[in-house]
Amino acid sequence: MADSIKNKKEKDVIGWFNEVLLKAKVVDFSSVKGFSVYMPYGYMMWEISQKYLDKKFKELGVENVYFPSLIPEHLLAKEEKHIEHFSVEAAWVTMGGDKKLDERLAIRPTSETIIYDSLSNWIKSYRDLPMLLNQWVNIVRWETKETRFFLRGREFLWQEGHCAFRTEEEAEGNALKIVKIYKEFMEEIMAVPAFIGLKSEREKFAGADKSYTLEVFLPGNYASQAATSHVLGTNFSKPFEIKFLNEKNEWEYVHQTSWGISTRTIGVMVLEFGDDKGLVLPPKIAPIQIIIIPILGSRADEKILSESKRIRDELLKLGVRVKLDDDKDSSPGWKFNEYELKGVPMRLEVGEKELLNGELTYKVRFDGEKGVIKLDKLDSIVEKLNLIQSKMLNEQRKKTMSNIKITNNKDEFITGLKERKYILKAAWCGSEKCEDKIEEETSASSRFIPADKEELISDKCIYCGEKARFNAYFAQSF
Ligand SMILES: [Zn+2]
Structure with missing residues (x-):
């Protein structure tokens, strides 16, 4: 028997999550607390994500760059809210060899400041705009x-886009375009339904005018911020002096955006779909989409093996990520369990009976569906995936929608959040004070405010009774 999962997802979701990720060899612990290792199976999910997103960014004209991983303190301090937030979250380098440094250097917690320092030299005229940059890097935040693996680490992998424009409208348009790309990625590749909205005053990015968020809801009615896209206005261009000469030969400050999506999305997907047998991967993110398992032990072995290889080669030609496990030391039953643990979307069995009938037996990981595929119709597998x-x-969308409850009743709002019975949607005043109190009482916070204007559920705030400004979604964070 393959190593089976002992923790039950329903009973102990964190224990289950760790056990699945370790046993499926997605990640591992490292000797540095809060820093994890991405093993090949896990790193490949990130590579698949990168490939999809990078193409989308480039279609918008975004170019990739690389900036230093260390940021001098005086740069980080140029934007007031930014330093206030990140001075406590950053990891600081204070020594160079055995000499104390004159100035502390932060290991990038995010790269606005070091990039904008350069932009102030690179941007001179309206002809230099828009400037659309992105980098694929790691960041460190001293959590x-x-x-937790993927969801809350001291280091994670992400991309950060940094764009500069002539007008506020262009910046706004860019921030929105990007968060829509993130949504497509989450839904098309990760198969996780995601919501676009705005963060509250309290929850928005330190230094942003506004933050678009891509929010997802998790089992147990938790929420997680899958990605963000910020409209920075001129909050950074003023202290960093990023100015351009417009067509009338007057100096203007650029309008900026920054946006990022991280490896957290992998953790979210694992939580959404995994079960007590292990991972359940959507085909588009699965490092192995099809596992071929030959059923050996008869006189037909040689024929079965050569046929298995032929099937593998044909699927490779169709662009399928396929693996043939022809290891003779482990039994088919062991392999079945192993690849179920690894969440491989579909397995194909090749045995004596199958070859006689000119077909393959298949099993789908997600819903356990079993059936046969004709050997001369292998291309139907692409359609099946x-x-x-x-x-x-x-x-997943059906599940998520059924967990959202619209309410105008304060008691229902409070118990619903406290006990994580639902994700609550209610009319809200939006004030930081009100949000602090909601969190104190329920452990939940606002997740997002719908970006499009909606009719108010009530004209009074669900919690404090003051005038409501918009509807908002509330949930505990994972
Ligand atoms: Zn209120």
């Missing part, structure tokens, strides 16, 4: 809460 992908998204 003090208990860390697409079908699994859309089925996963649709079922």
Whole structure:
């Protein structure tokens, strides 16, 4: 038997999450507390994500760059809210060899300041705009809460886009375009339904005018911020002196955006779909989409093996990520469990019976569906994988929507959040004070405010009774 999962997802989601990720060899602990290792199977999910997103960014004209991983303190301090937030979250380098440095250097917690220092030299005229840059890097934030694989670590992998424009409208348009790309990625590749909205005053990025968020809801009615896209206005261009000469030969400050999506999205997907047997991966993010398992032990072995290889080669030609496990030391039953643990979307069995009938037996990981595929119709497997992908998204969407409760009743709001019975949507005043009190009482915070104007659920705030400004979604953060 393959190593089975002992923790039950329903009973102990964190224990289950760790066990699945370790046993499926997605990640591992390292000797540095709060820093994890991405093993090949896990890193490949990130590579697949990068490939999809990088193409989308480049279609918008975004170019990739690389900036230093260390940021001098005086740069980080140029924007007031930014330093206030990140001085406590950053990891600081204070020594160079055995000499104390004159100035502390932060290991980038995010790169606005070091990049904008350069932009002030690079941007001179309206002809230099828009400037659309992105970098694929790691960042370090000294998390003090208990860390978790993918979801809350001291280091994570992400991309950060940094764009400069002539007008506010262009910047706004860019921030919105990007958060829409993030949504497409989350839904098309990860099969996780995601919501676009705005962060509250309290929750927005330190230094932003406004922050678009891509929010997802998790089992147990938790929420997680999958990605963000910020409209920075001129909050950074003023202290960093990023100015351009317009067509009338007058100096103007640029309008900026910054946006990022991280490896957290992988953790979210694992939480959404995994079960007590292990990972359940949507085909589009799965490092192995099809596992071929030959059923050996008869006189037909040689024929079975050569046929398995032929099938593998044909699927490779169709662009499928396929693996043939022809290891003779482990039994088919062991392999079945192993690849179920690894969440491989579909397995194909090749045995004596199958070859006689000119077909393959298949099993779908997601819903356990079993059936046969004709050997002369192997290309139908591509269609089948697409079908699994859309089925996963649709079922997840149904689940998520059924967990959202619209309310105008304060008691229902409070107990619903406290006990994580629902994700609550209610009319809200939006004040930081009100949000602090909600969090104190329920452990939940506002997740997002719908970006499009909506009719108010009530004209009074669900919690403090003051005038409501918009509707908002509330949930505990994972
Ligand atoms: Zn209020």
